[in-house]
Amino acid sequence: MRTRSLILTTAARGLLPLMIVFSVFLLFRGHNEPGGGFVGGLVASAAFALYGFANGVNQARARLHTQPNVLIGAGLLLAAASGLPSLLLGQPFMTGLWSAAQLPVVGKIGTPLFFDIGVYLLVLGVTTMIMFSLAEEAGA
């Protein structure tokens, strides 16, 4: 990764937000069209991979703004927590609760959506954790 081309660096810089937006789009449309948290998370991590490839791992870590393990923990927590509200209502774990409001792309807001967001965060955390530690180990 020593010979970073300027083009790649610049391209990655521009691509990162674009790909993130696309990944979020994939996440939200998943309930109705092919897509979902898993694929979305993968696209997002591909963006960070590309960024890290172009600008170095440290830069990529910085752009992530948080530690991968926090993403993993938060993702799992969100996914698990999305099932908890129904428990409070005396219904089984993971019983879907829905708001009446309708949003574009997403459709109705419900707990399964938060579950999918959890998946998205976790996948992002997992893949960045793997990539970063691989790259750091290679650099060490």
Place this chain on the structure above:
Amino acid sequence: MTVLLAVVIGLLYTLGFYMLLRRSIVKLIIGLGLLGHAVNLLVFLAGRLTAGVPPVVPLGESALSAPYADPIPQALILTAIVIGFGVQAFAVVLIKRTYEVLGTDDLNQMVSTDREPPPGEDEE
């Protein structure tokens, strides 16, 4: 198509198993990859093939109308693919570590934990 695919699945199983039986740890991971594909395809085929009708309800309708592809095997395979990915990624890094720690990629050199060391050699 069904029979042809079944045969190809059998071939993939055979190839995967064969690679698992190699002495090189690197080949073993290739074998795991092939085996993973074989298993996923088998689940897919066992759920029967349906061409061109994905289990997505058209906009504005409330239910799928037959014929449609069984969504269950697809969901199972999706889960299995992701699990398989996690396990394979771990396995490949384990292989790397194995090579670093043991200094060999020959599985036949890895027999120490199965056999008792002579007295005086605490094995750790």
Place this chain on the structure above:
Amino acid sequence: MVSSRKDNLSRWLVLIPLGVTAWLAGLLPAISAGAPPAWRWEWVSLLGIRLDFMADGLGWLFALLISGIGALVVVYANGYLAGHPQLRSFLVTILLFMFAMLGVVLADNLLLLFIFWELTSVTSYLLIGFKHEYEASRKAALQALLVTGLGGVAMLAGLTLLGLAGGSFQISALVGQAASIQASPLYPAMLVLVLLGAFTKSAQFPFHFWLPGAMEAPAPVSAYLHSATMVKAGIYLLARFTPILGGHPAWQAALLAVGGATLLLGAFLAIQKLDLKRILAYSTISILGALVFLLGVGTPLAVKGALTLLLAHSLYKGTLFMVAGILEHSTGEREIDKLSGLRRQMPLVALAAGAAALSMAGLPPLLGFISKEVFYEATRHSPGWANALTAVAVTANILLVAVAGLAALAPFFGARKEFKDYHAPGWQLTLGPLMLAGLGLALGLLPGWLGAAVITPAASAALGSAYTAKLALWHGLTPELALSGLTVAGGALLYWGLPRLRPTLARLDVGERIGPQRVYEAGLAGMLRLAAGQTRVIQSGYLENYISIILLTAAGLAGYGLWQNGLHIQPLEWGGLEMIEEILLLAIIAVAGVAAVATRSRLMAVASLGAVGFAVAMLYALFSAPDLAMTQFAIETLVVILFVLVLYRLPGFASLSSPRARLRDWLVAGTAGVTITGVLLAILAIPLESRLAPWLAENSVPLAGGRNVVNVILVDFRGIDTLGEITVLAVAAIGIFALLQMPAPRKPEIQEAPEDPEGSDA
């Protein structure tokens, strides 16, 4: 004598057996009156095991011996092991053993009896191995445990069969069932199994060898376990089961043959030994044989004889073992040719030993005399082979008279010797032998009372019907008296000629070379060799062997399933004309798969594997699974990147296997692959009706608010699966992080630093 607080505490432990003895003595009137007390509680009733206890005459007699001699042994051990750091734990184990023995003889439930039986084995293991820092002790303890343990498990099976056949596990309830039990087709099995238990415990030929070995134990153990109590447990068992299993010709034949052989062999081996404890051990074996022999004769007379002999033997043999311990303790010697003239140094001990020896030799007015008279009477009145049986009895008794001389008289008479570290035995050591020997004399003088109060209820219980046992010191001039005279005279002659006979006897003894002791050792060694061999073969360390065996097992079992299903795979439809892109994709998968295997380049293998993955993704896309296709594409890309990143730092593919090995592996892999295809085709031939799909297709939109049914399944219908799935990912990431970041050992294959405290970690 060293005395400490610990020792003082140990001395008070004698109160436990004394208390039990007193309590048992208080039960005598009820037992003599034929009303045995019983105590019953529920336990594991589902398995037929209840806490049923009963003290009938038989159990009571044994129990009294156990607790009474136990009290003396505790006193004796306090002297014998004075100052020993493990005295207290020794005594506790002795008392545990006593408790277990009491359980055996008082239990009125087959399995409860077995439980106590096993406890005696375990506690005796600990007792025999008391001098545990010596390898010989440990070996002897193990040998005794294995032999009696083997008999124990046989007995467990036998007792269970007995309980099942008799419809009850309560012993007293089985007594009336003898006819139906003996008619059961399982009777021979029951008999063999139960006898195995009794014979191993009571050191019958060919299992007798553990008993001389167990002489590694300290003297209190020998005096207690190996004369009066544990070895008699087998006799107790036979007596107890006489009214249930006895009377059958097979029972009689087995007992007579084994008992007779043991009787003769034990006596014969006893006279040629020089080690005092071994002489006593072999003579004990002989008497145990005599008891089995008498129970084999099975007449009321014989049972009476057995019980009287048992009592007499317990008293004199307990005395003699204690005396042997005193001799060893005081002089440091156990060989009879190194001991002589001790009557002056220890007159009380000599008195006790003398009384015991006379009882053993069967001289009046000691109890041993009475028991021998009844013994001869019983063999002479045996319903079959009376003369042969009597001849066996007389021969063995002649030998035993000589043994009595060797073991009890020789050390005390003859020229006085000086011993380096001689110290006189204290009162704790002498009390036991004196009391036991004195009791042998006292009971010999009170035969009428003994017969009526003790032997009668015991014999009645053993016979399963009321029986009055009469004992007397003087029966008049009977043939039995003549035989007694003959026995004593013959024995004296033999004792006198023994020094000259020894070399000849030693040559006759082939047991050392081919005897059961050797069989045991060879068996143990053989088992260990077999175990080592099979483990080396099975747990070879070669992963390819492991996986081969697993695959062949899977193929074999699934193939067997298919075969017994009849292999009727219906002809499948080919699904019409194939689309060209489908065929193409299958071809790509096949070719790339083969390439991944065949190539010698890592990169090529990874690329081919990737190609398989992408082709599979396209196949998913073709067959209505867009989500799958997307995921497969994304994952496959990630996998290829990961593999390339990792693999390029590993060595290239080496060809390590021979062509033969490869062929073998192809056959294994092919067998497994073909079998799986076979099962797949068999299942595809049956039309599938998904029980889930229609409902999901109906309800995905209205109930779960999502049109992409696969996604709805993942995040909602089967959300728990996905929760597990992402957990797997999280764990894998942690594992990868750990494996990559943890410090590598300094060099490959370096030995572990020994200072590592846990042994498993840095």
Place this chain on the structure above:
Amino acid sequence: MANLLFLPILIPLLAAIASVLLWQRTRAQRAISVAGAAGLLISALAIAERVILHGPLAVQSGNWPAPFGISLVVDTFSAVMLCMTGLMGLLVAVYRLGEEHHSREVFGYHPLYSFLLMGVAGAFSTGDLFNLYVWFEVMLISSFVLLALGGKRPQIEGAFKYVSINLVSSALFLTGLGLTYGLAGTLNMADLALTLPTLNQPGLVTTLGLLFLVAFGIKAALFPLFFWLPASYHTPPVSVTVIFSALLSKVGVYALVRVFTLLFTSQPEVTQAILTWVAGLTMVTGVLGAVTQHEMRRLLSFHVISQIGYMLLGLALFTPLSLAATLYFLVQHICTKSALFMVSGVVRRQAGSFDLREIGGLYRGAPLLSGLFLLAALSLAGIPPLSGFWAKYALVRAGLEGGNYGIVIVALLVGILTLYSMTKIWAEAFWKKHPKGKEATQLTPAAARSLFGPLVVLVALVVVLGLAAGPLYEVATQAANELLNPQLYIRAVLGGS
């Protein structure tokens, strides 16, 4: 109240998440591990109370009617196993505090531990075949990492074989699953139990059953599939070995019992004959492997295999008594074998090695340890009245009642060999003098508390399970009756009559 069933999964999951989020704070993680396991135990006890008193309990996740979603269902058998999961989770978490391998904690030991418990609890409570696969994978990957965490030669070699063989098992499991769905079109086990007999394909159903036998048999370490176990169980720290032997192989046994009582009962004459043979060979090869070993943990690992054979025998004999014996055996073996492994850890600390040829003198040097070992060892060998006896005896009884004399003889002889190898440990480590004349090293009070606390609890359980065998066998028999009459289970899941 059926929502209780989620707790054994959710509590360790939340504990694991908390540990992940507190990545560097190992002290906090230790407390979380202990608390998580304690929570699991409490929830499991609450479930068990309900299930034992009122029969199987089921709940549909997401409130989707069965068989369309995923059902969690707990009958007496799984309730007891859940309790054991919580108990062992707690005891091992405490025992671990006394061990000295803190470097593992930096690399995620604690979250992995909680994830492992979550996987085990999930496997015991799910009513869905595919969901079972998912929990198996959660459990497996956690155990892979826990095993490999040492990172040195023995751990890596052991982990390598463990991972490869278990991945073959997973592949076969998934193959069997795909084929089962391809045949029956459903995944819910209760629904499968209803559907499979209606297909009129007993032969194919048996074939699938045999595939599952191999897949689960690998995890349960049956003959000839157990190779990974002796290759790996002795390589991680003792606490990890304990949790593996206590729970992981037992999940395999649990799964076998579940599918062979609920799903694959169409051709009992075929399946039971095969199971009987496998059980016998497992007992024999395991114990023969054990008698040749000198390293305590290896010796004990081979005994794990041998004892699994007994558990399988209960399934093979297929009577109420034998199945009750299997459950009893599972429970008592978890206590007994865990105690023995824990003893081995203390032995290593006090005498300097796991190798019996290198140690000795503990009878004098460590009397409490000696007593604890002796009780556990005698229980393992089936000496009455300890718990191991009742487990074996019920099997012997069931075998004799059914006329299966051959397998009874095998079981009894294996018991003798077990006794032999236990006396070997006793004679070498405890009775013999230390070959180098070393005195037993004394533990610090804190370490002694952590190491001995769980050990004393387990040995006490071994004794109590023996002495109170009466009432406990009634619970086990209730479990066995539920297994033999699956209508209750099916009704709990699918409703109706």
